[in-house]
Amino acid sequence: MTLKLQIIFGWLLAMTVVTLTGCTPDLVEVDKINVVLGFGVDEVGDNVRISAQIVLPQGAKGNNQDLSSKTQFLLEEATAKTFEQAMDELEAKLPRHMYVPHNTLVLFGNSYAEHGLARSFDYLERDRHYRRNELLLVTSGEARDVLKQQALPESINVLAIRQLVQQFSEKSSVVQSEQLRVIREFLEASHSPVLTVIDRGPNGQPNVTGIGLFRGSKLIKILDMNQTTGLLWLTGPVHKILLNIPCEPSTDGAAEAHGPASDTDNTTTGSTARPGGSGSSFRVLSANVNVTPIMQKGQLSYQVKVRGKAELLRLCQGETMNEKTMKKLEQSLNGNVKQQIESSMKLAQDSKADAVQFGTNLFRWNPTVWRQYASNWDDTFANLKVSYDVQFHLLRTGLTASSPTSEFSREQLPPKAGREELVK
Incomplete structure (x- = not known):
């Protein structure tokens, strides 16, 4: 190696060492930061209250007790006119700098959400330290009350909340509530994002209780868990949904699957009937939804087509599996899902909140037609x-094919499923 190459190599090595050991304004020692994992945003009069959930360092103690078996977070608050001013106050009142790149969620209180989230959207989108995969959630009460509760088995409240939302979103992508998705829906033609609702359960722990419908950035209505299922069908795709359809009475006292009557239904009217069983249960394996705008004679309408696959988990008492029963069960399932969709669609239309994204669908289908209605x-x-x-x-x-409980009789024990041959 020539002397010139040795000099160049030595210079490069020296620069590398300096770079690795040097400091930049964005690099801070761990023992000098407060790691924030969640924010609560509430409206207090004309002010905004920010509640920051901060991770306590390992080995920290409070009230002279080891926190290893208790909550591992600190909830600190600040109230000011704007989100930015409240954050500055939090920074000023706490030792160590606020570190937000690991923030996992922002929970908005009901009052704040009803008056509009746009004031927070601008701050969260502009600040480069926040990641767009953080969750944006809403609660029917105050965000502070939800964040200060312990959430077993997690020692940090917001980690339990995020896990609950992720499990809930396995049914449909519409309830992921990530910032990127929410902002995108806010800026699209429908202008109606949806946020997952988190409330305190009977035991005080946080629970997913439904979905919040927004018109623009303002909360219009909260759908409970039963009403939420119908909305999932409209936004699809969905899967892992469990449906239970009550049995309807039959003439011989046995319960039949409830649903639209088929051409082969021979039930006699006027006969005495009684309900039975706990209903037929179905597990939706997958379902695809296709929403199509239709323009006819200057009138706009929509067609919603749902195609899905499911499995039967429970059969009404007294039913026998055969081709006729399978057909009747499919009709029953179709009718039940359609009823759920119609119910949720009515709630959305009454609220004038296009949470089903029909406007965005129309814009993508034909921007010229959309501009006539925008x-x-x-x-x-x-x-x-x-x-x-x-x-x-x-x-x-x-x-x-055969169940021990369905073949049970006192005269002839045990049933076929218990032994190969019946006892004689």
Whole structure:
């Protein structure tokens, strides 16, 4: 190696060492920062209250007790006119700098959400330290009350909340509530994002209780868990949804699967009947939803087509699995899903909140047609006519061909499933 190359190599090595050991304004020692994992945002009069959930260092103690078996976080608050001013006050009142790149969620109180989230959207989108995969959630009460509760088995409250939302979102991507998705829905044609709702349960622990419908950035209505299922069908795809359909009475006292009557239904009217069983249960394996705008004679309408696959988990008492029963079960499932969709669609239309993203769908289908309705879309959406075509196919029953409980009799024990031959 020549002398010139040795000099160049030595210079590069020296620069590398300096770079590795040097400091920049964004690099701070761990023992000089407060790691923030969650924020609560509430409205207090004309002010904004920020509640920051901060991770306590390992080995920290409070009230002279080891926190290893208790909560591992500190909830600190600051109130000011704006989000930015409240954050500055938090920075000033706490030793160590606030470190927010690991923030996992922002929970908005009901009052703040009803007056609009746009004031927070601007701050969260502009500040480069926040990641866009953090969750944006809403609660029916105050965010501070939810964040200060312990959430077993997690020692840090917000980690338990995020895990709950992720488990809930396995049914549909619509309830992921990540900042990137929420902001995108806020800026799209429908202008109606949806946020997952977190409240305190009976035991004080946080629970997912539904979905919040927004018109623009303002909270309009909260759907409970039963109403939420119908919304999931409209936004699809969905999976892992459990449906239970009550049994309907039959003439011989046995319960039949409830649903639209088929052409082969021979039930006699006027006969004495009684309900039985706890209903038929279905597990939705997958379902795809296709929403199509239709323009006919200057009138806009929509067609919602649902195609899905499911399995049967429970059969009404007295039913026997055969081709006729399978067909009847499919009709029952189709009718039940359609009823859920119609119910949720009515709630969305009554609220004038296009949470089903019909406006965005129309813009993508034909931007020119969309511009005819854009200025008055809320009223147009509220009066839209929607037709539904729902078809599910039962791939498997999820049941054995013969069940020990269905073959039980005192005269002849044990049943076939217990032994190869009946006892004579």
